[in-house]
């Protein structure tokens with residue numbers, strides 16, 4: 001396990017308990033991303049969420065795609081404990097794996113891969129993760145991302161770095177390098193304190 005994964009496991013040992021109570025106020029665009037996937041009228045057999053956390057998106061995906069098998073992978077067992085409870089209603093088709101996602105992962109191919117506010121926490125490790133997502137996405141499949149983009153405010157970038165989040169606008173070029181140039185929606189949060197983005201690439 002990498003130093004980054006160990007740091008995230010320690011971070012979420014405390015934050016898992018308050019995650020769902022607090023994150024609705026700043027992790028914007030998560031429901032809209034799943035609604036956009038639903039509108040695409042895909043008929044996915046398998047869906048992966050990289051860094052699924054407490055399972056908020058997994059539960060929404062299980063409801064949106066009732067015939068699909070949904071796999072969630074996360075480095076934090078504390079977060080996955082919550083995900084297990086959130087997805088109990090679909091436990092026969094929601095599978096959870098506690099491990100860092102990357103080239104060593106052997107989860108098979110997916111029709112949809114979702115990464116929601118996870119890639120911005122991976123630092124230098126994001127490149128192999130994106131390469132693996134490219135490898136694991138079936139031809140014609142959809143790679144759906146919502147995440148932090150940047151902030152003009154140094155104090156805020158430093159605060160977010162303490163919370164393991166990059167806000168340097170470096171993530172989008174890494175995605176475009178591997179998934180082409182899909183339409184990107186960029187939005188401001190709290191009057192411009194930071195920007196976040198979402199996209200669906202194939």
Ligand SMILES: C[S@@+](CC[C@H](N)C(=O)[O-])C[C@H]1O[C@@H](n2cnc3c(N)ncnc32)[C@H](O)[C@@H]1O
Nearest residue numbers: 051052053073074075076079100101116117118
């Ligand atoms: C901010 S949370 C987002 C959780 C969820 N996707 C959501 O939108 O609420 C980021 C999650 O990504 C996980 N994570 C970070 N790097 C990871 C990696 N390399 N492999 C698997 N999970 C990772 C963290 O443990 C954490 O649970």
